Amino acid sequence: MPKIVDKVQKRKDIALSCQDLIYDVGVKKLTVAQVAKTAGIGKGTVYEYFENKDDIIFEIINIHIQKHHESFLESIKNVETTREKVFHFFKFVMDDSEENLKHFNGYKEYLSVVLSDENYDMKFFNNTCHLFFKEQLKKIIEEGINKNELIDQSINFVDGLMHFEKGVVCAKMTQVEFDAKKACEDFVNNLFDNLEVKNDK
Amino acid sequence: MPKIVDKVQKRKDIALSCQDLIYDVGVKKLTVAQVAKTAGIGKGTVYEYFENKDDIIFEIINIHIQKHHESFLESIKNVETTREKVFHFFKFVMDDSEENLKHFNGYKEYLSVVLSDENYDMKFFNNTCHLFFKEQLKKIIEEGINKNELIDQSINFVDGLMHFEKGVVCAKMTQVEFDAKKACEDFVNNLFDNLEVKNDK
Amino acid sequence: MPKIVDKVQKRKDIALSCQDLIYDVGVKKLTVAQVAKTAGIGKGTVYEYFENKDDIIFEIINIHIQKHHESFLESIKNVETTREKVFHFFKFVMDDSEENLKHFNGYKEYLSVVLSDENYDMKFFNNTCHLFFKEQLKKIIEEGINKNELIDQSINFVDGLMHFEKGVVCAKMTQVEFDAKKACEDFVNNLFDNLEVKNDK
């Protein structure tokens, strides 16, 4: 009986072993030879599991986004107020911990690929991610409204908050000496001052 | 004695003749040979006016941003209400005219370079552009407050609006079937409902 | 599994097939494309076995020097008198056989590289070669002294002979109508008239 290799699993394993590579050397400088060496396999073997170089990059970036998803869902768990929850939502761009910066820089490399190639798959995947997070944010806002923390119109700002976050991400990636934390705090606090229900009698 | 050429002017002329090239073939695929051919000069001549390939790209992109600046300043002239002015501010991402799409796609190529290279000059230039537009937006908002159209806190949303715009730009560049116009209208209208002075006695 | 090639051996094989190239076209005009074609392999393959162009040249020259070493050790075997042995030592510069001229011209190309580049590795290698031949000459002279053919002070001329030889090599390479054979014979005979033990009772 021949050894049956779980193609999907091995694909992930290879990508997993290369997760640091993508922001260490950058997507542009990444070579298939490096991937093979890092994964401890032959160059030809890489092509057994991936269509081409872009496919490899795609899978590696998937890991970073996946982990970011998980990290987000984990961090949101025990937070009380809606305002705080939203700040957790912005964690991706505000948190400068080494762990998070890895994912952030992974995403940066991803963006540079999506922008330079006309790759429909990547754009589509980007949609999926966007929708996932939008759904999470929507849930947070809806809960805030239901708990009477936020006024009803708040729901209209879900998309705006999503885009604002993307804009801050972009600014952090492309500007020098940019204070992402301050940018988020200013905006969210000012917006929530308008959206939170005033309980003064 | 041979004619003395205005190096700065010729540099601009070359870049000008290649302004379409950058989004037609993309920054990644652009070759110096193409630039030379398009400008109708020799490959070596290109290097008389530009340091290297990045320098060429930089100059071409400059043109697109320059033209966008001008187009913005022109379009804002005869607009009355602040809300409308802000929509003109978002023209870059909302306007799907061929002319504007050229600049938009030029900027897209620019972003992909800034993201993939660690090019300080480009990042710095990005800062400058950001500040220019922020200044314009600030002026618009301040006028709105002075004319008693907007409440005083509106000034706190300048940065937020800037980032929102960048986020929409990014979304338009990376997502499929994204309606930038709707995104802008929803956010701006909702926000301005909160910021505009209510005159209903 | 693909065949595993002996990288070191193939490196030598490629260089070996190009041994004539180096003095046929000269080090300066030698192109990697030529090397690839001569070796019957692809240009990219050349770079699988060599760091860069200099590395190729280095290996080819190595072959010429290696062969010269061997040829010298072989030729010295059955020679009787010390004076004659020294003449064999000068064989490199005196022998105008096609075979030797190849090595001589190979060495000439080598020198031009060492002189124009500040390449430490090549200089170091040059040292090694120098020491090898100096050791051989020293052995010859010492044997001459031990066999009572030469006076004791002869040992002091080892370095001088080495440099003389290098000087003749240099002259042969850079002067027109230079008679290396005569130059060597004159010097060695005159010197040995002073160094040989006079046995005339």
Add this chain to the structure above:
Amino acid sequence: MPKIVDKVQKRKDIALSCQDLIYDVGVKKLTVAQVAKTAGIGKGTVYEYFENKDDIIFEIINIHIQKHHESFLESIKNVETTREKVFHFFKFVMDDSEENLKHFNGYKEYLSVVLSDENYDMKFFNNTCHLFFKEQLKKIIEEGINKNELIDQSINFVDGLMHFEKGVVCAKMTQVEFDAKKACEDFVNNLFDNLEVKNDK
């Protein structure tokens, strides 16, 4: 009346102003543009006075050798003993003064050109230089013999000394940590111990 330019003089002036260039950047890296800039003239003008790049190099090197000639003739003036005179003859390779090192390195660049190109003019010029110095050395030795300082056979070592010197020059250029001074002193002293007339008794 048109300005009559002394072509020969201007040629020398240009070369003179570039004399440092040749060992500062090396013959290989030297560009015509640099020459023009250093000489304060246009690139086209360079070609009014020189055939091609090699011609420029030739003229610059001429200066170094010329100056070395002069420096040698000057330094030999007030020297007494023949042995000492010979040491002055070796000044070129023994003297590590900045001034002399300039000429030495100029000559090194020259050699690399002569070795890599099959340039008959340069080789011929090399012959001329060789003969000039040989003549000087011959004169020194002959005087030594006439003054009864040296034995008659000494005249037979003129060529040998010439080649020895070239060998030391070559060694100094191509080996690491080579002590040219010691090499010369050892050889000359040992040789002269055999060539000087013994006045004991």
Add this chain to the structure above:
DNA sequence: GATGAATGAGTTTTCATTCAT
């Protein structure tokens, strides 16, 4: 005479991908 703008041939090097073993 003087000049410097224009040129393009020529070279090195990289690397994704293929495929024989």
Add this chain to the structure above:
DNA sequence: CATGAATGAAAACTCATTCAT
């Protein structure tokens, strides 16, 4: 299944030389 040897297209960049003004 696994592999790594082989490949060649592609691209940036240099610079001696020419020649119109």
